[in-house]
Structures are given as C-alpha cells and as structure tokens.
Amino acid sequence: MKRFIDEEKKTIWYYSESGFPTYMAINSYREQSPSYEHCIASEKTWEKLTKNQKKYGLGNPKNNLGKQ
Numbered sequence: 001m002k003r004f005i006d007e008e009k010k011t012i013w014y015y016s017e018s019g020f021p022t023y024m025a026i027n028s029y030r031e032q033s034p035s036y037e038h039c040i041a042s043e044k045t046w047e048k049l050t051k052n053q054k055k056y057g058l059g060n061p062k063n064n065l066g067k068q
Helices: 026-032 043-049
Strands: 002-006 011-015 037-040
Touching (some): 011 026
Parallel strands (some): 011 037
Antiparallel strands (some): 002 011
16 A cells, blocks of 8 residues: 655545555554544545656655645
8 A cells, every 4th residue: 555645734645556455454554643634545636646756756845735
C-alpha cells in the first residue's frame, strides 16, 4: 500500500491497487497517528496527489498540494 502525507492539511492518503484486504491495515495506522485524518484515494485522486512526485519527491512542500 502506498501512502502520501499532506502535512498542511494533516491528512494521510492511502492507495492500493489490490483494494479491500490491504485497506484493513489502515486501522493500525490510525492508532499510530490519531491527530491526522486518514483517507483512501481513488486511482484518479492518487494521480493528482503524486503528479509532481518525480520532479520534487513525494511529500515535498513544493508540490503545492493545497493549491490544486
């Protein structure tokens, strides 16, 4: 499962091509980071979140996530 952390919005996005069984692990991640909102991203949303990944690196503030 892939994970993307948006520090500005305090949100952790998860994406997995395999789907349901993998997403059952999110509950344990919630316990580790209770102050963050945890969301499952569709393929389209994941592409938007990571579109600048190759240029700046996943999670880099230069990706301007809040301005999409």
